[in-house]
Amino acid sequence: MALGEFMSKQSKGVKVREESTVENCINDDLVNLTNKNVITALLNTFTKCYELYDEVREKVSYLSIFSRDVSVKLYDEFKCSKIGNLLMNSLKYVNELFSTVSNVFDAVFLLRLQLVSRLTIHTRNPMIPLEISISWDPVLNLPYIPSSSLKGVVRSYVSSIKSNISGIPINKFFGDSEGVGLVVFFD
Template sequence: MALAGDRMGVGRGRRACHGGSAMKLDLSVKVNVYSAIVREFLEEVLRDVERRAHTSFTLFSSSITKRLSKIFKGQEVWNLLEFTKRWTDEVYDAASRLFGVAFRFSMRTMTRLTINTRDAYMPLEIGVAWHPYFNVPYIPATALKGALRAYFRSCSVEVCGLGEEELFGTWKRRGEEGGEREGVLRFFDALPVSCEKGLVEPDIVNPHYPEVEGVIDEASVRPRPLVYPAVPRGVTFSAIIAADLSEVKCDQGRFVARLLKEVQEALAGGLGARTSLGYGILEVKLDNFRWVGV
C-alpha cells in the first residue's frame, strides 16, 4: 500500500494575502501539512528579512491553526480516514502473525487532546503530533507507551506476574552495569479512524508573564493569547498493542482482561498535555484481540 505522504505535494497553488503582497500556500488535505507549514514559515521570514520587518510567530501560528481547523473536516477527511482504517487493519494482521498476540483498542476523545506540543518539525508556537505520511493528527507510540509505563511504575502494577520491566523493557544508562532487555509489549502509532466534526479545532492559552525572564511582576503583565491546534472531542483513534509471550506462561483470558483493565485505568486521568485541566480524557474499549500459536 502506498503511503499517504507519497501522494501529497507541496505548494499546489498560492493565493495573495489580504492587504499585502505576501503569498500563502493553499493548505488542503491533499498537501503535506508538515512541508507546507515549514515552507510558508521560511518564505515569510525571508520576506520580512528583506523588508527589515519582524516576523510575528504568534500571528503565524494562529493563522495556520485556523486554516487547519477549516480544512480538516468534511468528506475529504473521511477519505483520509478510510486510508488510515485500511492501514491499521494491515498493522493489526501483521502484528498478530509476528508476535503471536495483538490487541486492538479504540480510544475516543472525551475532551480535547493536546499532545506533542513541542514538535521539532512543525514551526508553531504550540504544536500537535502530526503524522508526516498519513497527514493527520495522531498519538505517537512513544506517548502511549510512556503514559502506560508511568502508571504501571507508580502503581506497581503486574499482569500475570509480569511487572514494569518485563512488560516495557529495561535500558542501561551511561555508567550503569547490566544489559538492556526488550519488554514483551510492542506499541504502534494510534491513528484516527473516525470523527464527529473534524480532526482539528483551535484552542487557546493566555500567558501573562514572559517565561524566559522567570520573574512575576504584576505591574508588567502583558496577556498574550496563543491560538494552537488541538484534537477535538469525538475523534476515535485505533491503537494496536502486541505482546511476545513466547517465553511466558499465562492464562489467555486472565492476561487479556487484566491488560484491558490496566490500560483503561492508566488513561482515565488523561493523555498528553494539560491533563490537570481535564484535557486528553479517552474512552478506551477493546475492539478485538488475537492469540496465535502461543
C-alpha cells in the same frame, strides 16, 4: 501612488496588486491542505512568506504571526467534515498493520478508543514549525499520538493498579533505562 492615480488606473481596467502581507501569503499558500503533505507545505510557506516579513515595521515576531495564522488554517482545513477520506485511509492502514503484526507475534491487541474531550499530546517535539508542535504523520497526512506516549499512558495506568503482570515486573514488561520491554506499541 496617489489615491486619484489608484482610482483612475482601476477605472481604466488596470489591476493594481494589493500589498502582499505575511497573512495574505499564508492564507493564499495554505489551501486544500488535505490533498498535500502538510509538513512540506508548512515548511515551504514558512520560508516563502518570511520574505515578506518586515522586522522594522512589524511589532510581532514572524514566528508568532506564522504560528497564529497556521493554527487557524489547520483548524479550518482539518475539520472532521473535510477529512473523511484521510480518516478512512488511516483506518485501512491500521487494519493492515494489525493483520501483518498478528502474523508475526503470538499475542496482538487492537484497542479502539474514542476521546470524550480535546487532547493535546507530544507538544514539545518540533515536528512542524509552530510554537505548539504536534506530531504529524507525513504519509497519512494526519496528526497522531506517538506510540511512546501511548505506552507511557498504559504503563502509568497499569503501575497504579498492579506491580506485575502475570508475575512479570512492570519494569521488565514495559522496559526501563536498562533495556527494552516485552510489549511493543504502534502509533
